Amino acid sequence: MSPRRVTLADVAKIAGVSPTTASLVLSGRGRELRISQDVEQRVLKAAAELQYRPNIVSVGLRTGTTRTIGFVSDTVATSRLAGDMIKGALEAARERGFMLFIGETEGDAELERLLLQAMHDRQVDGIILAAMYTRTIRVPKSMAAAPAVLLNALPKQPSPLPSVIPDEIEAGRVAARALLDAGHREGIHLIGAGPGRRNVPAGGSVAAVERLIGIREVLAEAGVKPAGGHVCPDWQPEYGLAATRALLQKERPRALICFNDRVALGAYQALDDFGLKVPADVSVVSFDDHPIASWMRPQLTTVALPHYELGRKAVDVLFTEIGRDREDDGGEGEVHRVPMPIRLRESVASPAA
Amino acid sequence: MSPRRVTLADVAKIAGVSPTTASLVLSGRGRELRISQDVEQRVLKAAAELQYRPNIVSVGLRTGTTRTIGFVSDTVATSRLAGDMIKGALEAARERGFMLFIGETEGDAELERLLLQAMHDRQVDGIILAAMYTRTIRVPKSMAAAPAVLLNALPKQPSPLPSVIPDEIEAGRVAARALLDAGHREGIHLIGAGPGRRNVPAGGSVAAVERLIGIREVLAEAGVKPAGGHVCPDWQPEYGLAATRALLQKERPRALICFNDRVALGAYQALDDFGLKVPADVSVVSFDDHPIASWMRPQLTTVALPHYELGRKAVDVLFTEIGRDREDDGGEGEVHRVPMPIRLRESVASPAA
DNA sequence: CAGGTTTGCTAAATCGGATTAGCAGTGCGA
DNA sequence: TCGCACTGCTAATCCGATTTAGCAAACCTG
Numbered sequence: 001m002s003p004r005r006v007t008l009a010d011v012a013k014i015a016g017v018s019p020t021t022a023s024l025v026l027s028g029r030g031r032e033l034r035i036s037q038d039v040e041q042r043v044l045k046a047a048a049e050l051q052y053r054p055n056i057v058s059v060g061l062r063t064g065t066t067r068t069i070g071f072v073s074d075t076v077a078t079s080r081l082a083g084d085m086i087k088g089a090l091e092a093a094r095e096r097g098f099m100l101f102i103g104e105t106e107g108d109a110e111l112e113r114l115l116l117q118a119m120h121d122r123q124v125d126g127i128i129l130a131a132m133y134t135r136t137i138r139v140p141k142s143m144a145a146a147p148a149v150l151l152n153a154l155p156k157q158p159s160p161l162p163s164v165i166p167d168e169i170e171a172g173r174v175a176a177r178a179l180l181d182a183g184h185r186e187g188i189h190l191i192g193a194g195p196g197r198r199n200v201p202a203g204g205s206v207a208a209v210e211r212l213i214g215i216r217e218v219l220a221e222a223g224v225k226p227a228g229g230h231v232c233p234d235w236q237p238e239y240g241l242a243a244t245r246a247l248l249q250k251e252r253p254r255a256l257i258c259f260n261d262r263v264a265l266g267a268y269q270a271l272d273d274f275g276l277k278v279p280a281d282v283s284v285v286s287f288d289d290h291p292i293a294s295w296m297r298p299q300l301t302t303v304a305l306p307h308y309e310l311g312r313k314a315v316d317v318l319f320t321e322i323g324r325d326r327e328d329d330g331g332e333g334e335v336h337r338v339p340m341p342i343r344l345r346e347s348v349a350s351p352a353a
Numbered sequence: 354m355s356p357r358r359v360t361l362a363d364v365a366k367i368a369g370v371s372p373t374t375a376s377l378v379l380s381g382r383g384r385e386l387r388i389s390q391d392v393e394q395r396v397l398k399a400a401a402e403l404q405y406r407p408n409i410v411s412v413g414l415r416t417g418t419t420r421t422i423g424f425v426s427d428t429v430a431t432s433r434l435a436g437d438m439i440k441g442a443l444e445a446a447r448e449r450g451f452m453l454f455i456g457e458t459e460g461d462a463e464l465e466r467l468l469l470q471a472m473h474d475r476q477v478d479g480i481i482l483a484a485m486y487t488r489t490i491r492v493p494k495s496m497a498a499a500p501a502v503l504l505n506a507l508p509k510q511p512s513p514l515p516s517v518i519p520d521e522i523e524a525g526r527v528a529a530r531a532l533l534d535a536g537h538r539e540g541i542h543l544i545g546a547g548p549g550r551r552n553v554p555a556g557g558s559v560a561a562v563e564r565l566i567g568i569r570e571v572l573a574e575a576g577v578k579p580a581g582g583h584v585c586p587d588w589q590p591e592y593g594l595a596a597t598r599a600l601l602q603k604e605r606p607r608a609l610i611c612f613n614d615r616v617a618l619g620a621y622q623a624l625d626d627f628g629l630k631v632p633a634d635v636s637v638v639s640f641d642d643h644p645i646a647s648w649m650r651p652q653l654t655t656v657a658l659p660h661y662e663l664g665r666k667a668v669d670v671l672f673t674e675i676g677r678d679r680e681d682d683g684g685e686g687e688v689h690r691v692p693m694p695i696r697l698r699e700s701v702a703s704p705a706a
Numbered sequence: 707c708a709g710g711t712t713t714g715c716t717a718a719a720t721c722g723g724a725t726t727a728g729c730a731g732t733g734c735g736a
Numbered sequence: 737t738c739g740c741a742c743t744g745c746t747a748a749t750c751c752g753a754t755t756t757a758g759c760a761a762a763c764c765t766g
Binding site for chain 2: 723
Binding site: 053054055056057058060061066068075083086087090091094097099100101102103104115117118119120121122123237262265269292295297 | 406407408409410411413414419421428436439440443444447450452453454455456457468470471472473474475476590615618622645648650
């Protein structure tokens with residue numbers, strides 16, 4: 001059925017040279033090691049004719065490099081949003097001829113250990129440890145065995161590993177500015193977290209903390225005080241709905257900063273219940289740029305999580321890690337922040353109305 | 354930094370035996386080959402102490418099996434829905450100690466070729482070729498090089514490869530029955546495709562064709578004729594909105610069968626525009642069980658695509674392929690249909706009102 | 707023309723296991 | 737006591753590449 005793979009020995013035989021010579025030529029070291037033009041051509045021709053492709057498993061055994069990187073996440077592969085993260089990583093890796101192993105830990109430490117072990121057993125050249133939503137994570141000891149990068153996560157304890165995360169602070173600033181630019185000064189409510197620096201959902205979400213910092217900073221600079229803040233235990237539509245409904249029973253806001261698009265979906269529903277129009281009566285800005293953001297009516301203005309770029313960046317950083325001497329791991333790993341672009345759509349208008 | 358991996362030789366030395374003996378014991382063939390209890394214990398103890406783990410790259414080179422399978426899709430990794438497919442495959446693979454390579458082709462045949470090549474270069478034990486939405490695909494020749502399974506796809510030309518797809522025909526039946534069971538007999542409109550067998554969007558979508566078959570079959574058996582059908586060029590919210598709006602301008606339906614949840618989202622919006630309530634005025638059933646289905650208000654009754662199960666099933670089938678003699682590839686590959694369960698929620702009511 | 711360089715290529719070792727062939731030592735029957 | 741079977745383990749080979757060490761022939765050089 002499958003006619004045995006062509007090996008280097010086959011190529012060498014056809015070209016009438018030793019495997020050594022064939023290897024030299026094909027790895028581009030022929031010139032350097034004074035292989036004649038004639039022989040070089042013969043080897044190249046034979047390899048092309050036989051469609052020779054080196055067996056990476058063999059190369060892996062000999063050289064220790066498998067042109068493979070491991071992508072381990074808590075559950076990123078499943079979430080649509082974060083699927084783009086994999087896609088970015090996949091493409092960046094492919095551009096360098098690397099493949100990706102993926103694995104999901106489901107947040108289970110034992111599973112994580114097993115998975116990392118399985119990857120090391122397969123001699124991966126590096127590992128990306130990713131989180132579904134931006135947060136701090138405990139770095140397993142076995143991560144020291146190979147170059148590694150934290151994606152969408154920060155180390156809970158000091159660690160030499162570099163991390164790649166979205167620039168949530170700047171995102172907070174951008175969202176707040178979007179409202180200020182539209183002329184909003186009053187009746188700005190935060191849905192999902194706030195108004196105080198400490199008013200964030202439990203769970204160590206970096207997004208909540210940093211978005212809030214950015215928002216508060218920009219509002220403060222403009223001399224604007226948020227009219228209110230409403231922590232949601234989880235950023236799901238039902239909590240956004242409940243929080244907004246509660247708010248509307250007491251007062252009429254002019255603008256909402258929702259902490260993510262699902263919360264905003266709930267907010268939309270509450271506003272609709274109270275007969276308020278977006279953006280004529282109430283402007284809404286949000287975060288994530290989840291697919292529903294552009295399905296909602298009116299389409300939601302939101303600061304996008306750059307999942308694709310995060311994935312790419314993680315691979316880039318991983319490659320510089322791989323290229324580095326593994327000895328000079330002094331101090332803390334660098335934190336790379338990827339910009340979060342705002343998607344201006346239809347949910348923000350001037351409060352003039 | 355990383356203290357060289359423990360090898361079989363290390364274990365053998367500590368146990369005071371030859372690598373051969375150690376290998377025999379650790380591969381469980383010690384009993385069979387008459388290794389003494391004493392030696393067996395020593396080897397096991399040494400292996401445990403050193404935390405020995407076989408280098409799979411080495412095993413791969415020697416035995417040709419890498420405990421790895423390749424998962425190649427057009428763009429499945431990115432779509433949230435289908436991320437579950439990967440998850441299912443991942444878990445099923447992990448249960449057998451296998452890892453997954455993943456790759457996306459973006460529908461580019463050249464990329465697909467390269468990707469399959471890269472996987473074969475890494476000696477994968479089998480390959481899953483997946484499609485994002487159920488459809489017929491052209492099977493690349495190189496698929497013959499290893500055991501393989503088509504996931505969410507059927508071969509365009511006759512092929513010995515088995516395929517795993519959702520049971521869309523039965524799904525169509527289930528959706529239609531849901532309406533019939535609620536008492537609907539008239540004013541049932543199809544949004545997305547139909548009413549005729551041929552009225553399907555271009556693109557070779559299996560879902561459109563088969564869902565329609567199931568729907569028509571059940572309705573016909575009940576002596577019910579669909580009041581109308583509305584093909585959408587693409588199953589996106591805006592088309593669902595447009596089609597439903599056009600419908601509502603002419604008549605008032607009692608029930609809608611939307612061909613997927615995004616179309617249903619658009620339909621909801623159109624119904625809302627016309628002041629019609631779901632399900633009091635109009636019942637809605639749909640397909641896919643996209644996350645938005647449970648975010649919509651009222652929550653959408655929909656026939657779920659069993660992505661997770663599809664992924665698991667694909668791996669199961671792949672393993673039987675791997676276990677099979679590769680010679681007896683007579684005839685066509687078997688088609689495995691995975692049931693699509695209905696999620697009964699709030700969008701269907703009796704037409705009595 | 708002996709001795710040293712270059713040139714151009716190859717033999718052999720290596721990576722870490724699996725596997726095949728076979729080697730000592732013991733027991734047993736004739 | 738010789739031959740044979742059995743027990744319990746090991747040497748050697750192989751998988752498919754890379755890499756180190758080195759060899760033969762041609763080429764200089766004084």
